[in-house]
Amino acid sequence: MTPGRTGAHSGARVSDQSNSDRVISGRYRLLEPIGRGGMGTVWRARDEVLAREVAVKEVRAPAGLEPAELERLYRRLEREAWAAARVSHRGVVTVYDVASEDGRPWIVMELVRGLSLADVLEAEGPMTPQRAAHVGEQVLAALRSAHDSGVLHRDVKPGNVLIANDGRVVLGDFGIATLEGSSAITMPGELVGSPEFLAPERALGRDPGPASDLWALGVMLYAAVEGVSPFRQATPLDTLRAVVDAELPPPRRAGALEPVLEGLLRKDPAERLPAAEAARMLRVVGAGGTVRAPGGPVSGPEAPTTGPVHEGHGPNGSDRSHTTPYGTRSGAPPESPYGTPPPRP
Numbered sequence: 001m002t003p004g005r006t007g008a009h010s011g012a013r014v015s016d017q018s019n020s021d022r023v024i025s026g027r028y029r030l031l032e033p034i035g036r037g038g039m040g041t042v043w044r045a046r047d048e049v050l051a052r053e054v055a056v057k058e059v060r061a062p063a064g065l066e067p068a069e070l071e072r073l074y075r076r077l078e079r080e081a082w083a084a085a086r087v088s089h090r091g092v093v094t095v096y097d098v099a100s101e102d103g104r105p106w107i108v109m110e111l112v113r114g115l116s117l118a119d120v121l122e123a124e125g126p127m128t129p130q131r132a133a134h135v136g137e138q139v140l141a142a143l144r145s146a147h148d149s150g151v152l153h154r155d156v157k158p159g160n161v162l163i164a165n166d167g168r169v170v171l172g173d174f175g176i177a178t179l180e181g182s183s184a185i186t187m188p189g190e191l192v193g194s195p196e197f198l199a200p201e202r203a204l205g206r207d208p209g210p211a212s213d214l215w216a217l218g219v220m221l222y223a224a225v226e227g228v229s230p231f232r233q234a235t236p237l238d239t240l241r242a243v244v245d246a247e248l249p250p251p252r253r254a255g256a257l258e259p260v261l262e263g264l265l266r267k268d269p270a271e272r273l274p275a276a277e278a279a280r281m282l283r284v285v286g287a288g289g290t291v292r293a294p295g296g297p298v299s300g301p302e303a304p305t306t307g308p309v310h311e312g313h314g315p316n317g318s319d320r321s322h323t324t325p326y327g328t329r330s331g332a333p334p335e336s337p338y339g340t341p342p343p344r345p
């Protein structure tokens with residue numbers, strides 16, 4: 001990673017330059033698009049009042065909405081940005097402002113200079129279980145802080161996890177976060193969130209809870225070590241069916257992380273690994289130790305194994321050792337982490 005740059009956010013993959021140099025709300029000058037999320041484009045921008053760079057998310061509504069529906073969507077997004085602003089944690093992107101321009105909200109956030117986990121996986125291929133556990137531990141700490149404030153993220157996925165150049169792992173994009181207990185923003189026929197990360201209870205149309213975010217964390221960590229997303233199928237509908245019905249494809253490269261994945265990816269949210277236990281297990285695996293199946297005793301960090309964990313455990317695994325959590329990039333870029341659907345069990 002190159003210090004000081006915004007990671008892969010050169011704008012090369014984001015073609016919409018049309019708003020460049022536009023000033024939002026008389027204050028935020030859009031400089032370059034740095035990524036595109038589900039709800040719109042994220043820009044690197046300059047806050048002209050405080051003379052610092054920020055990230056600004058442009059919210060785009062699905063085409064064809066009635067004006068009243070549009071208005072409702074925008075007001076809800078504002079409320080949800082305010083909900084996210086309640087969370088104060090070093091692992092959670094700081095929301096500074098909701099600016100209003102051309103009748104729609106623009107979410108102003110801390111600019112994280114680094115790469116998204118999606119970019120890292122694309123460039124480097126699957127992670128070692130130890131490194132994934134280290135990332136997962138930090139994402140979980142951020143989620144627990146959000147949950148303690150009554151905020152659900154609802155869109156945990158590699159594109160929304162930012163790995164800053166200083167090594168900090170930051171959970172970003174609270175654009176569709178919501179207060180626990182309030183209903184989701186839904187457009188006719190639309191599910192909020194990406195199908196492959198959606199927890200079974202959400203795929204079944206039930207209200208999400210903190211455990212739904214833990215499921216998404218499990219999917220993300222599975223994809224990070226295995227190189228394939230566990231339930232992804234050719235169409236969103238088939239993916240949702242697999243989320244609800246399919247057994248978890250047995251991990252082949254997860255090694256010490258396997259009990260954590262199994263615990264986070266239990267279909268019944270009541271049986272899912274509790275956050276505190278998941279945090280403890282991730283800490284142990286991140287330190288090079290091993291853990292027993294969820295519910296069982298955990299081997300403490302006092303007796304971690306040393307050295308890489310389960311390197312060479314699966315195909316292409318032997319040359320991917322990383323001596324530091326964000327160290328050496330090795331080997332040819334592998335297949336996309338979300339490329340090939342896993343075989344159905």
Ligand code: 3AM
Binds near residue numbers: 006
């Ligand atoms: O499209 P990629 O994965 O490169 O990292 C986020 C993602 O990048 C980036 O915008 C894209 C869509 O979410 N992003 C989101 N919030 C950000 C922030 N606060 C951010 N990059 C820097 N700072």
